[in-house]
Amino acid sequence: MKSPAALLPVLFAGLVTIVAGGAMSLQGRANGLLGPILGHSVFAALVSFIIGLILVGTTLLCSSRSRAGAGILIRLLRTHAMPWWMLLGGLSGGLVVIAQASTVPIMGVAMFTMAFVSGQVTGGLAVDSTRLPPGGRQRLTFLRVFGVLVVIAALVYGASERLNLGVPLWALLLPFVSGALTSVQQAFNGRVKAATGSVIVATTVNFAVGFLALLAAAGVIMATGVTWTGFPTEPTQWWMLLGGAFGVIFIGLTALTVAKLGVLLLSLFSLFGNLLGALLLDLLLPLPGSLVSTTTVISAALVLLGIAITIMPSSGNHPEPSPRT
Numbered sequence: 525m526k527s528p529a530a531l532l533p534v535l536f537a538g539l540v541t542i543v544a545g546g547a548m549s550l551q552g553r554a555n556g557l558l559g560p561i562l563g564h565s566v567f568a569a570l571v572s573f574i575i576g577l578i579l580v581g582t583t584l585l586c587s588s589r590s591r592a593g594a595g596i597l598i599r600l601l602r603t604h605a606m607p608w609w610m611l612l613g614g615l616s617g618g619l620v621v622i623a624q625a626s627t628v629p630i631m632g633v634a635m636f637t638m639a640f641v642s643g644q645v646t647g648g649l650a651v652d653s654t655r656l657p658p659g660g661r662q663r664l665t666f667l668r669v670f671g672v673l674v675v676i677a678a679l680v681y682g683a684s685e686r687l688n689l690g691v692p693l694w695a696l697l698l699p700f701v702s703g704a705l706t707s708v709q710q711a712f713n714g715r716v717k718a719a720t721g722s723v724i725v726a727t728t729v730n731f732a733v734g735f736l737a738l739l740a741a742a743g744v745i746m747a748t749g750v751t752w753t754g755f756p757t758e759p760t761q762w763w764m765l766l767g768g769a770f771g772v773i774f775i776g777l778t779a780l781t782v783a784k785l786g787v788l789l790l791s792l793f794s795l796f797g798n799l800l801g802a803l804l805l806d807l808l809l810p811l812p813g814s815l816v817s818t819t820t821v822i823s824a825a826l827v828l829l830g831i832a833i834t835i836m837p838s839s840g841n842h843p844e845p846s847p848r849t
Contacts, residue, residue, distance in 0.1 A: 537781040540791040544777035545797025549633055551770035553579030553805050554627025555621050556636075558764040563753035565625030566745055568767070570738040571616075572621050577731040580776075584724050586651055593722030595773030597729070613712035614733030616705035619773070620740075621767065623702040623735075627695045632811060633802040634820060635686045638679040639696045640794030641827075645672050648791030649720065650704075658718040658783045671834030675792065675827050682823025707791055712810040713775060714782035727775045729766075792831045799824055 551572070556797060584590040600606040620640070626634050654664045662668075675709050683696070709730070716726040746752070756764050774794075782790050807816040841842040 525619040530602070534789075537784040538767050538789070540777055541785065541790055541793035542797035542800070543640070545794035545799075547770040547773040547777075547799035548794070548798045549637060549801030549805055551621070551767045551774065552624040552628050552633045552802065553809075553811075554637055554764045554767040554770065555624040556633070557761075557811075558756065558767065559625030560629060561754050561756055561761070564614075564742075564745060564750050565622050565740060568625035569618055569621035570735070570773060571765060572767035573618065573731055573735040573738055575765060576770065576771045577728070577735050579769060579772050580724060580728045580731055584728050587722075590722045590724040590728075592724040593720035594728075595718065597719045597725055598749050600719055601710030606715075609716055610712050611729050611733055613709035613716075614658055614730040614735075614753060616702065616709040617694055617730055617771065618734040618738045620699075620706060621738075621771070624767075624835060625775060627699055629811075630695050631686055631691045632806050633817065634799070634806045635683060635691065637795075637799050637802040638683045638708075638823070640703040641701040641798060642676050642679045642683075643790070644706050644791045644795055645675050645788070647704030648672075648788040651707045652786050652788040653712050654844050656708070656715070657786055658714040662786050662788065665706035668834055671792075671830045671832075672788070673830075674833060675795070675830035678823045678826030681822050681826070685817060685819045694761045699750060708787075710778050710782050710790060715778045717779045718783060723776050723779045726779045730775050731772075738781045740825045767827055789834065792834055796824075796831055799827060 545596065555565075555568045558571065559565040562571065564567050582596065586644075597606070601608060601611075601804065610671055623640070624636065627639075649664070649669065652659065653664055654662050687696075713726045713730055716729055717723050755760060778790055778794060803820060805814055811818075
């Protein structure tokens with residue numbers, strides 16, 4: 525069993541990841557409001573990724589360490605020391621933003637978060653059993669599986685109230701799938717960060733790949749007759765363009781903490797931060813479809829219980845050594 529001093533780095537990484545999850549709830553609200561203004565959820569995702577790419581790309585160009593990391597990544601790809609498909613984490617990031625812009629206007633940030641994190645913890649449990657995470661494979665134990673089941677049960681309990689209000693099934697499935705793929709994205713980003721020594725490189729790759737995919741998707745959609753209907757012009761709407769900035773915070777912080785936590789624990793901490801932020805947004809700044817009730821609060825408390833069960837030292841949360849990329 526680890527000593528309390530040895531657990532401090534893990535707890536600090538967990539707190540950082542909770543902040544990253546809170547940024548995701550802000551991103552969901554921003555993109556959810558931006559989609560109807562622009563005319564389509566893909567347009568909102570594209571704007572989000574453009575802003576995010578500008579931010580991280582500028583940071584990369586201004587940092588000699590990041591530029592050196594980019595050079596390392598290019599050499600790894602040329603020599604096939606790193607497979608090219610490990611750069612595709614940005615595809616799932618684009619799907620997350622599309623899911624936000626499509627479903628948040630229907631069911632609010634909290635409901636989106638419940639569906640998203642259900643997929644995230646499910647995907648995290650599966651990914652952690654492989655050697656994709658930079659911290660190495662983590663064996664499945666009864667407590668780890670039980671903790672994840674508690675989290676999923678808590679989220680299903682909280683979501684049942686919204687389902688009874690007529691939320692369509694596709695609105696739940698889309699964030700669930702995007703959440704599951706986020707676990708793969710986090711593992712890929714952590715690998716790129718470990719190989720290059722730069723969070724900025726990993727984040728830039730994520731946004732560049734997502735931007736290219738969304739640009740192609742927007743072109744296809746516009747070719748079918750969908751038009752770009754507008755742009756935020758009101759003084760109170762400018763912050764809706766910051767979805768990409770919130771995404772940079774999430775991707776950057778999770779790329780830093782994934783090696784310390786593993787994908788499953790990272791998913792659990794980030795989902796709690798995401799859920800807490802979503803509840804506060806729907807409670808303090810409610811929109812149509814927003815609902816914060818006793819059921820929702822109980823659900824959040826059970827999520828905490830699931831996290832506590834999973835991070836217990838007796839749960840076997842000790843990563844195996846990971847081979848170098």
